Amino acid sequence: MARLPDLNHILYKVVAVAVTIVCILQPMPLRASESDDAATDTTESKTYWIRQLIDNGFHINDPSVKYPRFPRFALKVYNWGDRTFNSYDSTYVVSTGKNWKAQLKNEDWMRTYMMQLGDKSTVHITSKLYYDLGAYVSFMAVTLGYSFNLNNFMGDNTNRHRFDLNFTCSRFAFNFWTLKVNGGTIIRKFGDYKDGDHLNYPFNDLDVADSHLELYYFFNNRQYSQAAAYCFSKYQLKSAGSWIIGISYDRHNLRLDFSSLPQAMLDALPSLQREYHMRHTDYCVLGGYAHNWVLKPREWLINLTTLPFIGYKHSSTTDHPDRDIRNMMSLNITGMGSVVYNHRALYAALQARINGFFNMSSDYTFFTSNQMITLVAGFRF
Numbered sequence: 091m092a093r094l095p096d097l098n099h100i101l102y103k104v105v106a107v108a109v110t111i112v113c114i115l116q117p118m119p120l121r122a123s124e125s126d127d128a129a130t131d132t133t134e135s136k137t138y139w140i141r142q143l144i145d146n147g148f149h150i151n152d153p154s155v156k157y158p159r160f161p162r163f164a165l166k167v168y169n170w171g172d173r174t175f176n177s178y179d180s181t182y183v184v185s186t187g188k189n190w191k192a193q194l195k196n197e198d199w200m201r202t203y204m205m206q207l208g209d210k211s212t213v214h215i216t217s218k219l220y221y222d223l224g225a226y227v228s229f230m231a232v233t234l235g236y237s238f239n240l241n242n243f244m245g246d247n248t249n250r251h252r253f254d255l256n257f258t259c260s261r262f263a264f265n266f267w268t269l270k271v272n273g274g275t276i277i278r279k280f281g282d283y284k285d286g287d288h289l290n291y292p293f294n295d296l297d298v299a300d301s302h303l304e305l306y307y308f309f310n311n312r313q314y315s316q317a318a319a320y321c322f323s324k325y326q327l328k329s330a331g332s333w334i335i336g337i338s339y340d341r342h343n344l345r346l347d348f349s350s351l352p353q354a355m356l357d358a359l360p361s362l363q364r365e366y367h368m369r370h371t372d373y374c375v376l377g378g379y380a381h382n383w384v385l386k387p388r389e390w391l392i393n394l395t396t397l398p399f400i401g402y403k404h405s406s407t408t409d410h411p412d413r414d415i416r417n418m419m420s421l422n423i424t425g426m427g428s429v430v431y432n433h434r435a436l437y438a439a440l441q442a443r444i445n446g447f448f449n450m451s452s453d454y455t456f457f458t459s460n461q462m463i464t465l466v467a468g469f470r471f
Contacts (some may be wrong), residue, residue: 148189148229175259182313182328183260186470188435191228191322193468195237196221199461201271201298203346206455207361214279215293217271218248248274258321260311262336264304269460271298280351283358291355295347302445304424306336306376306397319382319393319428322437322468326391331381338399340372340422340447344458368456370449372420374401389433395426405449421448439466 142155150165157165178184201217218241226235241248249272256265273294280289308314310332318326348356349364356362378397385392403420423446430439441464449456 150189175261177312178260178315178324179312182326182330183315183318184325184327186323186325188470189230190471191226191468192471193226193228193322193466195224195226196465197224197237198222198463201275202457202459202461203275203296203344204457207359208453209361211281211359211361212279213277213281213359213362215275215277215296217275218246220248220250222252246274250274258317260308260315260317262305262307262311263316266303267301269298269300271296273297280355281359281362283355293351295350297343297345299343301341302338303340304336304338304376304397306334308332308334308380314380314382316380316393316395319391319430319439320426320441322430322432322439322466322470325388325432326382326384327388329382329384331379334376334378334380334395334397336376336397338372338374338376338401338422340370340374340420342368342370342372342447342458344368368449369405370447371404372399372401372422372447373404374399374420374422376400376424378424389431391428391430391432393426393428393430395424397424399423403449405451418450422446435469435471437466437468437470440464441466 136158139156139158139161142152143150146152146155151169198219198221200219203213203215205213207213221240221244222237223240224235224237226233228234239248239250251270252267253269254265254267257263273296275293275296277289277291277293279286280291283289308316310330313328313330314332315324315326318324344367346366347364348362356364376397376399378395380393380395383392384390399420399422401420403418405418424444426441426443428439428441430437441462443462443464444459446457446459449458
């Protein structure tokens with residue numbers, strides 16, 4: 091499964107990369123007045139600066155690099171953005187000093203669905219545990235790699251698709267993901283069926299299509315670094331935390347069809363409808379707190395981030411055609427944790443993340459969540 095992993099402070103760096111590519115493919119001739127500052131107008135001289143970057147290990151601010159006009163402009167854009175959006179108090183946060191990273195990432199994740207009906211009976215459904223393994227190489231803001239669906243290699247051909255796009259700088263962070271899952275779930279509890287005991291009943295009549303976007307700002311952006319805990323592009327030197335405020339947008343489309351279940355199970359929940367089709371759109375304000383703890387020696391870093399959401403939910407369902415459109419309060423939550431070990435150029439991390447979404451109506455309360463555990467190992471060069 092291909093996916094786009096973390097892109098640190100991409101907003102300004104992507105401009106620099108784009109104009110540099112344009113310059114390589116279509117180099118612009120220099121005016122005579124600029125001949126003292128640039129190479130002569132030959133094919134070799136127009137691309138000589140690329141050879142210089144390769145030779146010096148891509149130290150882009152090396153004054154000996156003879157940039158043509160467009161790459162020089164791109165470098166100025168990048169440096170402006172770096173100063174504006176990614177500056178820190180150096181007594182708390184410093185750069186790693188490396189432009190390249192190579193890493194392996196293992197992600198184990200699952201979905202949980204819980205429904206409580208009006209008579210207080212409950213249905214609990216979980217997905218199978220999904221396994222993804224990826225290898226990535228990063229240069230500054232750009233990361234290339236591939237993530238494999240290990241379930242397929244183990245003979246479990248789960249039908250799922252996931253896409254992630256993330257970036258983090260000193261001032262703010264942006265996260266976006268989409269998820270589609272068809273079947274591959276297990277009923278764990280179904281009312282009083284089998285006296286309410288834990289079940290392991292395969293259930294494939296569940297389809298999910300979700301999208302989630304969140305953008306949030308760090309108030310203490312001079313001393314606290316989210317990138318040190320999740321992107322490995324900074325070192326947190328002293329413990330620090332920050333209050334957070336932001337916005338989010340969510341779109342959920344969920345279909346549950348219980349009609350194929352044995353009659354004995356359906357009899358255990360007489361108030362349960364045979365089919366549910368829920369469509370929700372949430373617009374929320376989020377606020378929370380994040381903290382980095384630096385353990386002596388400074389090789390260990392622990393992060394905890396909590397972001398509750400509150401806002402407006404626009405919901406439409408097919409289970410009550412006479413009152414199909416509903417406007418309700420939205421209550422959601424995001425929680426993250428990370429433990430990072432740094433040793434010279436090497437790093438390793440254990441990360442956890444949960445996204446929880448509540449849907450409450452007069453007939454039922456529905457809660458769905460994504461849980462993910464990530465193991466990362468890599469080195470900077």
